[in-house]
Amino acid sequence: xxxxxxxxxxxxxxxxxxxxxxxxxxxxxxxxxxxxxxxxxxxxxxxxxxxxxxxxxxxxxxxxxxxxxxxxxxxxxxxxxxxxxxxxxxxxxxxxxxxxxxxxxxxxxxxxxxxxxxxxxxxxxxxxxxxxxxxxxxxxxxxxxxxxx
Numbered sequence: 343x344x345x346x347x348x349x350x351x352x353x354x355x356x357x358x359x360x361x362x363x364x365x366x367x368x369x370x371x372x373x374x375x376x377x378x379x380x381x382x383x384x385x386x387x388x389x390x391x392x393x394x395x396x397x398x399x400x401x402x403x404x405x406x407x408x409x410x411x412x413x414x415x416x417x418x419x420x421x422x423x424x425x426x427x428x429x430x431x432x433x434x435x436x437x438x439x440x441x442x443x444x445x446x447x448x449x450x451x452x453x454x455x456x457x458x459x460x461x462x463x464x465x466x467x468x469x470x471x472x473x474x475x476x477x478x479x480x481x482x483x484x485x486x487x488x489x490x491x
Contacts, residue, residue: 373437380432400425 353359389395405420470478 372440373433376436376440377433380429380436384432385429397425397428400428 385397389397400423402422402424403419404422405417407415407419408417410416
């Protein structure tokens with residue numbers, strides 16, 4: 343039992359587990375923000391543009407409510423909440439697009455740092471032999487004479 347507890351401690355303290363837990367917590371908070379954005383800002387604007395509709399009230403009645411003669415509810419109504427479903431679809435699309443943009447940015451940063459590693463900032467001058475320098479000077483002089491003619 344003691345060995346099992348030690349293995350669990352080693353597993354739980356690893357960086358990946360802590361990073362994952364942090365990502366889940368931040369992701370949950372981000373999800374709440376996006377849900378609020380959709381429910382409190384985007385959907386009212388869409389409702390206004392579509393003639394004042396309240397999307398939360400969009401329901402498809404499958405079975406009406408049954409009420410007895412004395413006003414007691416015998417059977418509750420059964421609805422499909424189409425408006426809430428639409429709102430959840432918009433939530434998903436915003437979250438998916440945000441994650442896409444974040445991953446795209448991270449890939450760009452990764453590529454940038456890989457280029458820096460592959461190509462050092464200071465390019466060392468290649469050492470050329472005296473003979474190669476002399477040949478280059480002769481070549482330059484011949485090109486200048488050609489241009490002059």
